[in-house]
Amino acid sequence: MCTTTTTTTTTTEAPEEILIPSLPxxxxxxxxxxxxxxxxxxxxxxxxxxxxxxxxxxxxxxxxxLNCTEHLLYLRIRTQDVQRHAVVGPKIYLLSDESGRKYTTEVWIFDCRFHKWERGPNMPTALKHTVGTVVLDGKIYVFGSLTSEGSWKDMFDTVAGRWEALSSPELTVYDKLVRGCGIRGGKVCVWVEGEELRFDPVTKTWEVFSLVLPEFSHKCEVNAVLCCCDDDIRTLKGFDERVGGGGGGFWKEIDLVNGGFSNDFSVVETVNVGGRLVILNSFLHDLSRYS
Known part of the structure; x- marks a missing residue:
């Protein structure tokens, strides 16, 4: 006679760890x-x-x-490599431009929630001397230092996770120096010598306007006012196109709460944080005076 013994193994799930005693x-x-x-x-x-x-x-x-998310200000320490970044939601996109004297197309993504890096899709072209990036409706616009009939701009859709072609504005003169980029009135703006180029993401068309900005300035729109911070003459000016004769806009010097810049203050970035203009010094010492 043969006797068969069957052994049944049961797996017990580990009990859920308690977050706060006495509370579910x-x-x-x-x-x-x-x-x-x-x-x-x-x-x-x-x-x-x-x-x-x-x-x-x-x-x-x-x-x-619960609508409890918060905006945090991250400071990036500059290195010898030239890199541009963009922030979309909880992620920081690092767009490599020049590394070891070589132009690259690498894209790295840092998730601020989990403090982890991941590789992103490479840029279609290696833009020489990238001037800056603009973020609008989940899309990152990247601009090179000179306007041209060829490739001097790219656009990355963070939702779709791919790079897309971006049309070019019709200019009478090309190879103009790009002095900056930003958002104005829900449109992507690029500032070149004596002109402002506006891209409408809805119609995918460009408009060209005459606008003379300080030659060396850091630009940022806050509450529909284009703020320009000039290192050389140590002033902060605002341009509001809603006022002025004929609707052409008006420049006005803006007073700082601390009375002005000190001699050792060198502007490295201007940022719109919750409707307030934040001006960052290029040095990390004694920043409390300008907060």
Whole structure:
């Protein structure tokens, strides 16, 4: 007689880790999601479950649903390599331009939620001396230093995850020096010598306007006013096209809350943060005077 013994193995799932004692995890998650980002480093030291939660996709999804997401200001330390960046949502796109005296097309993406890097689709062409980037409706516009009939601009759709062709404006004179780019009135603007080129992403058409900007300035639109910060003459001016005779706009010098720039202040970037103009110094020391 043959006897057969059957062994059954059962797998027991590990119990869910408790976030906050005496509270269900779904309630605890709602509480923790409301804590401002500046205190997350303190929360991560409370327990391992909370530390794991702070870097999980579910946590950031709940913060977004509760409208608790925050804008954070990141400072990038300059290196010998020339690189341009763009910010879309929680991700920073690093567009390589010049590395070791060689022009590259590499794209790297940094996810601020999880502090991780990943490779992105390469740029179609290696733009020489990229002037800047503009972000509008989830699309990144990249511009080279000289206008031309060929390729001096590219556009990356972050939702579709691919580069797309961008039409060229019709100019009477090409090979003009590009002095900057930005957003004005929901359109992508490129500033060249004596002109402003506006691209409408809806109609995919360009318009050309006459506009003389300070030759060396950092530009940023805040509340429909184009702010230009000039290092050489140490002034801040604003251009509002809604006022002025004939609707042609009006330049006005803007007063700073601290009375002006000090002699050791060298502007490296101007940023619109929540409707406020933030001016960054090229040195990291004693920045508190300009906040």
């Amino acid at each position: 995890n779904d309630v605890a998650l709602q509480c923790l999601a409301r804590v401002p980002r500046q205190y997350h480093s303190v929360l991560s030291a409370v327990s391992k479950p909370i530390r794991s939660l702070l870097s999980s996709p579910d946590f950031f999804a709940d913060r977004s649903a």
